[in-house]
Amino acid sequence: MQVRPISPDNLAELLADRIAALPDARGRRLRVAVDGAPAALPGALADALVEPLRLRGHPTLRVSADGFLRPASIRLEYGHQDADAFHDLWLDDGALAREVLDPLEPGGSGRVLPSLRDPATDRSTRAPYTELPPGGVLLLDGALLLGRWLPLELTVHLALGPAALARRTPADQQWTLPAFARYEAETGPAATADVTVRVDDPRHPALVERP
Template sequence: MRVRPISAEVLVEELADLLICREPDSYLRVALDGAPAARPDALADALVDPLRARGRPTVRIDTADFLRPASLRLEFGRDNSDSYYLGWFDEAGLAREVLGPAGPGGSGRVLTRLWDAHTDRSAREPYRTLAPGAILLVSGPLLLGGGLTFDVTVHLEMSAPALARRTPGDIAWTLPAFQRYADEVSPASFADVVVRVDDPRHPAMVLERS
């Protein structure tokens, strides 16, 4: 594997430059994929202002707002890694309310939050119409290799030891799901951009995989 060490600040600037090069008259659906320890949400948040400063309207979507109801997520227990891998996230809802409307021929009318996990009820978020050229930053785990359609995919990769070390104890039960994701999906083998974040403070762009 060949990597290029890069600061977190430069990573954000380079990704912003990459994204604005895409066709400005269409919507751009961007996946920022990674385990919670890799902090894809923080990277997505950091991209918002640089993209807007470059003239592109930007909308944030977090898959934590597209969970399935607790009765479905927790059917086999609160710490079942197979359920987390296969059934926690409402991919159909994300496709229906965000990715489809922002895709070719879509209405451009999206829902940024579908489910409130704290109340276990609909988030009751109003629909919003995307501005021309809008970039949608969708962050969360386990985003790639399924039925979700993105225009640009960014995968934040961690080695198994680093992931285990940096995952908080209360969600360590999810670790088998991420190992399964790496083994079965291998997102780093096809994502448009792969960033190694064994230490998120010192990322490295993956240039070539052995």
């Protein structure tokens, strides 16, 4: 395994090239996930891919997994700061697959619901369906996405060492750290993802290249 420093701009270009080179990228809809703890800023990397992909002829649709959390009655059944519930129960992966990923299968309708529930109000966002054309790319960001058998063409994991994760996680979110430790131990996201990027210092990411 080699670790190669790369600038944020070059990382976005490299990933855009990788996405555009996926089999039948012009003829089908592609589903790409950027996985990482909030402190790793997966949404920022997903946002950074929009323009490079547009320049390569691929329209994009941005979706955040935070828009597909289960109702508060389920998420908070064991309290507001239960790390195991955060790991196991918060993400409604069934709804995410049904409303976002499955419609982008070959022969699917292409109609995606960009968000289901506002986590702050615990109410439906009433977002309208959006159609992603063939050749389009769904860019999904979120935490704890891998190991759930979600249908994805490419997965990117933003890795933080334990010290960096603890340092960059706000005080009111420190209770989530055991969930990410469990994710590392049980899922091994760095080995599971198609692409892993170390982001202990977000200004100086490093690409992990496996033989």
